[in-house]
Amino acid sequence: MKKVCSVLVGLSFVFAMANGTLAETEWHSGQTSSTGSTSGSTSGSTSTTTAITGVVKDIVTGAAISGATISDGSHTATTSSTGSYTLSEAAGNYTLSVTKSGYQQTYQICTVVSGAATPVNWSLTKAYGNQYIPASAMSYAVFAWNDLGMHCDQDDYSYFCVLPPFNTLHVQVFRHGGESSLVTSGITVSYSFPKKTNSTLHTNFWDYAAQFGWNVAPNTGITGTPLSGTMKLDANGKGFVAEGIPITPYDDDGTWDPYGTAVITVTNSSGQVLQTTNVVTPVSTEMMCSNCHTGSNPQLDILQKHDDHSNTTLVADYWSGKVHRCSECHADNALSAPGKAGVESLSLAMHNFHKDKMKATATAAALTPDCYNCHPGPKTACMRGVMARAGKNCHDCHGDMNTMASSVQNGRQPWLQEPKCGNCHDAKHQENANTLYRNSLLQNGPDGDMNNRIYCEACHNGPHAEYTTANPADTVITKQLQGDNFWIWNCNVCHSNYSVRAMHR
Known part of the structure; x- marks a missing residue:
């Protein structure tokens, strides 16, 4: 019988071993998770007592964490010197939490089935939140991200084309202040790649592009987007986008760098620079x-x-x-x-x-x-x-x-119906209905003024590269605005003199 344990993020992250893969029915766009929960209570059969077992570790070092408390709201267990624990439960659905001094409290949705042990492992993030917030001294906060966390293209197009050079960047600009405001007019947002100014140096794509059906000039992507230029307002009118940037993983000097940096420059109508930032534009030709x-x-x-x-x-x-x-x-x-x-x-x-x-x-x-x-x-x-x-x-x-x-x-549409955050996280952290994560907007902010305005990826980054990542290049913006490499958690990145509170309510 399948055991399902899903992940719920508060201000940390957990590792939930689901004994295989997610159920095949869980890909449907907008579908809610099959692992709903009621904190501190059970549903289904309660006649068979079983156990939840697991290990709690530090997400950075991998070291076992002793003395952590796991609770379903009614029952608790404490980890041993090896980080292991056992929590006796009846079959049903639970929201578990783990607490340990010096670490962020973390939650996890779990379904326990009758007559089987259910593994629930945790990886905890150290407590944070006392540092100075650099954005508090800025007039504008600029968020930038790549939509997928990684794009792919090829080194050689002389035999066939799977994917052309193609990358997409998004930017949102907020005027910093007591009542932060989203800025979508009266400014120009541009992008450039100081180390990658000529993609034709390291790909033969444009030698064959016309045969593939794309009549585009060198260093121009299949959407007509140039290697550097001005971003346009996105379809939602909430930010700026450059779609189809023809970047490769090679710098002009031949250095292979799949995490090349774009410089984002925001100017006003007079051409005055309001803010700049750097964002990774990831692409790799490592198709093996x-x-x-x-x-x-x-x-x-x-x-x-x-x-x-x-x-x-x-x-x-x-x-x-x-x-x-x-x-x-x-x-x-x-x-x-x-x-x-x-x-x-x-x-x-x-x-x-x-x-x-x-x-x-x-x-x-x-x-x-x-x-x-x-x-x-x-x-x-x-x-x-x-x-x-x-x-x-x-x-x-x-x-x-x-x-x-x-x-x-069975009917899934690739790229249009993808794994959903809501399949593992609770309703507070799920995507907008019938919307992919990369297109979803915050819906349940603490004061409501950010609802339907800021993209999930602006605070959490793209899939496969969610903050905080193992690659320091990804976290330039969080360090610039917030002074750390975590997801955007501090209200004062955009606002002035706000008390910090949970971003999702």
């Missing part, structure tokens, strides 16, 4: 096809195997000088490409065909997580956010490759 497609020419091997499996003529087309992008035939919502009728979407084709091939070679089998065989990657380490630091892996949110494939076969 060569882990399985071995030999002298892995890309040609891919084309040949596609021909063998699907009766296509990709190799012959290549030798005649014609190259293809995958989304010509395979629908790809990331590129708004409809594909061809009767052909599996790119996501389904990739995950379904390769789901039993991750152990095809010793190199592929040894890679952890196995998703790094295709997604960037052991060198890039794109899974660097607070969830990864607490021990969560790709499978905990997305499922394994079998789950990825079956969810699409």
Whole structure:
């Protein structure tokens, strides 16, 4: 019988081992979690007494934390010198909490099933909140973030195109003061990359772009967005966006840096600079096809195997000088490409065909997580956010490759319906209804004045890179505004002389 433990964040983070992957029904957009809770009470059968067991550790050091108290509101347990505990419970749904002096109190939703032990592990964040807030001396607070935490492109486009150079940045600007105000007019927001001024130095994408159906000038993305320029107001009218920036992981001098920095500059109508900040624009070419497609020419091997499996003529087309992008035939919502009728979407084709091939070679089998065989990657380490630091892996949110494939076969729309924060966190921390995390806005702020105004990612950063991340480059803005590398937790980042309170009510 499946045991489900979900995560609830207060001002810390927990690692909840869910004994496998999330239920396949949990991907639906706007769906609430199947692991609802009532603090200090139970639901379902109460006839069988079982136990919740786990270990409490420090999220940074991994050291066991003794003397921590785990409670469901009625029953408590205290961790031993090894950080372990056992909490006797009847079957049902619970909201657990853990407290320890010097650490942030943390909560976790848990479902206990009859006759089975339920593992609930915790990774705690040290207490914080006494430092000076640099933003209190600023006239403007500028938030900037990348939407996905990582984008992918290729080193070589001479054989085929999976994804073009493409990155997206978002910015929100707030006028600092007693009543902070969102600024969306009368200013210009621009972006530039001091170390990455010419993408054509390190990619041949524009040599083949027209064949792929994109007639764009060098250093211009497929949406018409240049490598540097002015951002436009986003579709919600809440901030500024540059979508489709054609950046690569290479600096002009050839240095490979998947965490390159964009400089964001905010000016008024007179051209006066109001504020600047730096934001990581993550992109990697570390798609590890060569882990399985071995030999002298892995890309040609891919084309040949596609021909063998699907009766296509990709190799012959290549030798005649014609190259293809995958989304010509395979629908790809990331590129708004409809594909061809009767052909599996790119996501389904990739995950379904390769789901039993991750152990095809010793190199592929040894890679952890196995998703790094295709997604960037052991060198890039794109899974660097607070969830990864607490021990969560790709499978905990997305499922394994079998789950990825079956969810699409059962109707999930890749890129448009993704894992939901609300599947594991409580209602206070879930996305807006029928809205992805990257597009969601705060709905339950302490005073209401920030509701429907500030994006979740402005305070928490993009998925796979949630604050606080293992990569110091990601936390430039939080250090600039708040003086630490945590998520935005202090009201005085935007307001003046506000008492600090919980951001979600």
